[in-house]
Amino acid sequence: MELGTQLLQYLLSGLATGAIYALIGIGFSIIYNATGIINFAQGEFVMLGGMVTVFLLKAHHLPLWAAIPLAVLIVTLVGFLFERLAIRPLRKATPISLVIVTIGGSILLRGLAMLIWDKDTHSLPSFSGDDPITVAGATVLPQHLWILGITLVLITLNKWFFSHTISGKAMRACSCNPRAAALVGIDVRRMVLFSFVISAAMGALAGIIVAPLTMTSYDVGGMLGLKGFCAAIIGGMSSGLPTVLGGLILGVLESLGAGLISSGYKDAIAFIILLLILFLRPQGLFGKPESERV
Amino acid sequence: MGGAKELLKYGLFAATILLAPYLFSGSYLLNVLVFAGINTLLAVALNLLLGYAGQISLGHAAFFGLGAYASAILTTTYDWNPWTAMAVAALTVGALAFAIGFPVLKLKGHYLAMATLGLGIIIQIVFNEWVDMTDGPSGFSGIPNLTLGPLTFDSDRMNYYLVWIFVLGCVFFSLNLANSRIGRACRAIHDAEVAARVVGVNARLLKVQIFALSAMICALAGSLYAHVMTFIAPSSFGFTVSVELLTMVVIGGLGSIYGSFLGALLLTLLPEFLSVMHDYEIVFYGGLLMVMTIFMPDGLVRVMPALCRRLPSLRRAKEDADA
Numbered sequence: 136m137e138l139g140t141q142l143l144q145y146l147l148s149g150l151a152t153g154a155i156y157a158l159i160g161i162g163f164s165i166i167y168n169a170t171g172i173i174n175f176a177q178g179e180f181v182m183l184g185g186m187v188t189v190f191l192l193k194a195h196h197l198p199l200w201a202a203i204p205l206a207v208l209i210v211t212l213v214g215f216l217f218e219r220l221a222i223r224p225l226r227k228a229t230p231i232s233l234v235i236v237t238i239g240g241s242i243l244l245r246g247l248a249m250l251i252w253d254k255d256t257h258s259l260p261s262f263s264g265d266d267p268i269t270v271a272g273a274t275v276l277p278q279h280l281w282i283l284g285i286t287l288v289l290i291t292l293n294k295w296f297f298s299h300t301i302s303g304k305a306m307r308a309c310s311c312n313p314r315a316a317a318l319v320g321i322d323v324r325r326m327v328l329f330s331f332v333i334s335a336a337m338g339a340l341a342g343i344i345v346a347p348l349t350m351t352s353y354d355v356g357g358m359l360g361l362k363g364f365c366a367a368i369i370g371g372m373s374s375g376l377p378t379v380l381g382g383l384i385l386g387v388l389e390s391l392g393a394g395l396i397s398s399g400y401k402d403a404i405a406f407i408i409l410l411l412i413l414f415l416r417p418q419g420l421f422g423k424p425e426s427e428r429v
Numbered sequence: 430m431g432g433a434k435e436l437l438k439y440g441l442f443a444a445t446i447l448l449a450p451y452l453f454s455g456s457y458l459l460n461v462l463v464f465a466g467i468n469t470l471l472a473v474a475l476n477l478l479l480g481y482a483g484q485i486s487l488g489h490a491a492f493f494g495l496g497a498y499a500s501a502i503l504t505t506t507y508d509w510n511p512w513t514a515m516a517v518a519a520l521t522v523g524a525l526a527f528a529i530g531f532p533v534l535k536l537k538g539h540y541l542a543m544a545t546l547g548l549g550i551i552i553q554i555v556f557n558e559w560v561d562m563t564d565g566p567s568g569f570s571g572i573p574n575l576t577l578g579p580l581t582f583d584s585d586r587m588n589y590y591l592v593w594i595f596v597l598g599c600v601f602f603s604l605n606l607a608n609s610r611i612g613r614a615c616r617a618i619h620d621a622e623v624a625a626r627v628v629g630v631n632a633r634l635l636k637v638q639i640f641a642l643s644a645m646i647c648a649l650a651g652s653l654y655a656h657v658m659t660f661i662a663p664s665s666f667g668f669t670v671s672v673e674l675l676t677m678v679v680i681g682g683l684g685s686i687y688g689s690f691l692g693a694l695l696l697t698l699l700p701e702f703l704s705v706m707h708d709y710e711i712v713f714y715g716g717l718l719m720v721m722t723i724f725m726p727d728g729l730v731r732v733m734p735a736l737c738r739r740l741p742s743l744r745r746a747k748e749d750a751d752a
Contacts, residue, residue, distance in 0.1 A: 167539075173543065225722070230537070239717070242711050243712055249711070250708065406547035413543070414532040
């Protein structure tokens with residue numbers, strides 16, 4: 136294969152993985168913007184999405200079209216319970232205690248998944264076959280197109296929710312200033328709960344659509360979560376387009392790095408980008424610097 | 430160290446540690462206690478950073494690993510004297526942490542947590558991928574035991590004393606540090622960084638210094654671990670280990686040196702003696718982290734005395750109610 140085609144190939148598969156990172160990153164941003172919390176358990180929602188679907192398919196023999204919405208529903212419920220049982224009861228909600236609680240939650244969910252199911256890697260069937268499609272010499276799988284399509288739909292829905300519905304606007308108000316939002320009658324706690332529910336649902340969907348490509352197991356959440364966070368950091372913790380671009384950039388860089396440099400260090404690329412952005416441009420690649428509030 | 434009471438407490442602690450091997454027989458328990466000692470070093474190191482300076486790190490296992498690999502490679506591949514290698518490893522890791530500390534500790538809260546987590550993962554990837562140096566995922570073997578004159582630290586009892594003497598030194602040093610000007614400045618940063626800076630604490634430098642010190646202690650623990658085990662693998666220095674350390678510190682109580690000892694001891698002994706726990710280990714750690722943070726944010730060390738004080742009054746209240 137000549138270099139041009141090869142690059143196109145890396146670009147295409149990078150965009151598909153990048154779309155997944157973008158969805159996970161938006162999950163991080165939604166919670167962060169509503170609450171100021173970085174939810175370290177975000178990756179576990181992604182893992183649960185894939186694993187619950189596998190379980191529903193294999194153990195309960197549900198068809199794929201029924202298993203997917205049911206799995207999203209179950210994971211959303213987990214997100215709901217997580218907020219109710221772990222975040223809300225916290226009396227001293229300092230950043231450090233929130234980090235520790237969400238890490239605890241993440242480890243707990245991972246452990247429970249291991250106990251309920253197993254330590255094996257599972258695959259999910261592709262949504263519409265595995266016959267590759269040729270695009271200018273490079274090949275894409277139908278699943279890549281599903282990922283890009285579903286991501287596009289979700290991002291549009293997300294955008295619509297935050298700019299055109301009362302709940303979405305209320306959540307944006309909470310992110311600007313929770314006290315002021317409470318004063319105009321917004322139930323801030325409910326918005327916090329909402330943000331966990333929406334993030335869990337998005338994470339679950341991301342986990343489901345990526346599972347046919349990369350397989351899934353009880354411990355995929357950690358890495359996927361961190362990369363999603365990296366996407367959100369590139370996008371300056373925005374729950375819109377910048378984070379989507381962040382995810383796509385990360386996905387493409389990773390795929391190029393793995394193809395052209397070394398696949399062993401592939402995972403390190405995301406973290407080096409993460410550190411560089413945090414050190415040099417903590418406001419994200421596209422944001423304007425903010426002055427520190429004391 | 431402040432006052433006779435503190436000294437007495439430390440004396441009792443040291444005496445218990447030194448006499449402990451004579452109180453029970455069986456080398457299995459001693460073997461477990463060697464690892465409890467190494468974990469105590471790590472937990473105290475993390476606590477200096479987290480409990481005193483209020484800065485979280487989710488990558489401390491990487492410093493532990495750097496110390497272990499530095500000692501292993503220098504003594505095995507390059508035939509260095511182990512004690513020299515240990516000192517060089519600790520100083521190098523300290524210097525490295527000092528250098529990366531400046532950009533890393535500029536970050537706060539969640540961002541700091543993520544940055545240290547990323548750093549830890551990058552270092553672990555290097556352990557796995559730099560096969561020429563580290564022998565990769567299958568691990569590095571053939572590390573020599575430490576020797577000192579006629580003594581060779583190859584039995585459980587010898588290793589017990591080796592590790593715990595380091596622990597006693599580290600605890601003594603940390604207690605002194607906590608009660609010094611530096612310790613007070615750290616707590617000021619913890620409570621209100623801006624206020625501390627206003628009264629003249631060089632917060633930025635101090636945080637980086639504590640970070641470097643903490644990394645050095647971890648590297649030292651790593652060197653000891655390498656020589657005690659004589660075999661190391663990247664999986665011993667991953668994110669899970671960082672979370673375990675965090676759990677030890679949180680259980681014992683943030684900002685309590687003896688608390689970290691208690692946390693390390695509990696979390697090392699429990700899994701060994703509850704054999705059913707092996708499968709449930711990560712559920713246990715996760716659940717414990719959540720329950721402790723939600724219900725006992727001050728840790729065992731502070732909750733137990735409070736409970737003891739309350740017990741008599743509770744009993745009295747019950748008797749009154751009965752009467």
